[in-house]
Amino acid sequence: MFKIIGVIAGYYFFGIFGALLGLFIGSFIDRIRVYGSGGMNPLQNALRQAVFLETVFVSMGKLAKADGRVSREEIDHVEQFMQKLGMTETHREQAIKLFKQGADPAFDIYPACRRFISVCGHTKNLREVLLAYLIVMALADGHFHPAEEALLTEIAGHLGYGPDAFKQMIEMVLNQSHFGGGKVTTAAALDDAYKALGVNKDSTDAEVKRAYRKLMSQYHPDKLMGQGVPEDMIAMATEQAKEIQLAYDMVKKSRNI
Numbered sequence: 034m035f036k037i038i039g040v041i042a043g044y045y046f047f048g049i050f051g052a053l054l055g056l057f058i059g060s061f062i063d064r065i066r067v068y069g070s071g072g073m074n075p076l077q078n079a080l081r082q083a084v085f086l087e088t089v090f091v092s093m094g095k096l097a098k099a100d101g102r103v104s105r106e107e108i109d110h111v112e113q114f115m116q117k118l119g120m121t122e123t124h125r126e127q128a129i130k131l132f133k134q135g136a137d138p139a140f141d142i143y144p145a146c147r148r149f150i151s152v153c154g155h156t157k158n159l160r161e162v163l164l165a166y167l168i169v170m171a172l173a174d175g176h177f178h179p180a181e182e183a184l185l186t187e188i189a190g191h192l193g194y195g196p197d198a199f200k201q202m203i204e205m206v207l208n209q210s211h212f213g214g215g216k217v218t219t220a221a222a223l224d225d226a227y228k229a230l231g232v233n234k235d236s237t238d239a240e241v242k243r244a245y246r247k248l249m250s251q252y253h254p255d256k257l258m259g260q261g262v263p264e265d266m267i268a269m270a271t272e273q274a275k276e277i278q279l280a281y282d283m284v285k286k287s288r289n290i
Contacts, residue, residue: 081153085163088149090128092167092188094135095142099180103136110170142184146191158251160192161202162270168206204228206273208280223287229280238290245281249274 093114097107111132115125134140153159167188171181189199208229227233230244252274 081159084149084152085159086124086127087131088145088153088163089166090131091135091140091145092142092163093170094132094137095140096135096167096171096181096184097132098136098138099184100178101180114170142188143191146188150192154193158257160194161251162257164189164192164194164199164202165206165273168203172207201231205231223283226280226283229277230284238288241281241284241288241290245277248277252277 090111093111094103097103097111111128115128120128135142135145149163150160153163164185167185171177171185177185186196186199189202194202205228208225224234227236230241230248232241232244236244252270254271254274257270
């Protein structure tokens with residue numbers, strides 16, 4: 034949109050040269066609006082993708098080893114995770130190597146989190162998406178092992194989340210997984226839908242809409258790719274967005290908004 038305005042205004046005031054300048058400036062603004070300021074530098078974006086991938090899989094390895102052993106179920110889950118994401122063979126090999134590195138008992142997760150914050154921490158949404166991936170993995174067997182919960186809380190702390198904020202995020206991610214099976218609108222299901230959006234029954238319609246829009250923006254594929262999530266990891270965010278949409282539809286229907 035802004036590049037069109039830039040071309041017209043530039044041509045009107047300065048002729049052909051102004052139109053070209055307006056095109057450049059307008060394209061710059063449009064790209065920032067879609068991807069955020071971090072999406073402008075391709076080299077920086079590639080670095081963020083590499084660090085994001087690294088942090089996801091070393092953390093998964095650390096989580097799998099948190100209770101003292103890496104189970105067959107946890108290995109299968111990571112394999113299914115990679116298949117679901119449709120990872121390229123190159124990324125798959127890197128992911129396995131990183132998972133094994135994280136599963137080493139001597140591996141310290143703090144430097145990995147610190148590197149993530151240094152490279153990705155100023156880019157909107159990436160911390161939330163990283164934690165969502167890790168929560169989904171920890172809940173793969175249906176519950177948190179105390180050691181996994183403690184480690185996740187520690188990682189969340191390194192990423193800047195206090196206990197209350199992290200607890201709310203766990204509730205949101207857990208309840209966002211409830212809406213893919215076409216469940217009926219019961220009181221319990223509606224309560225889960227509110228939790229999935231991070232609001233409650235006492236929230237105003239405006240607060241519900243604002244929470245929904247924020248979450249959908251957070252998981253928007255184009256925005257995430259522009260901010261550093263590798264392309265073959267966008268599928269998980271797309272699935273999460275579908276669950277959020279279903280939760281919102283349920284709340285919206287119950288409120289007639």
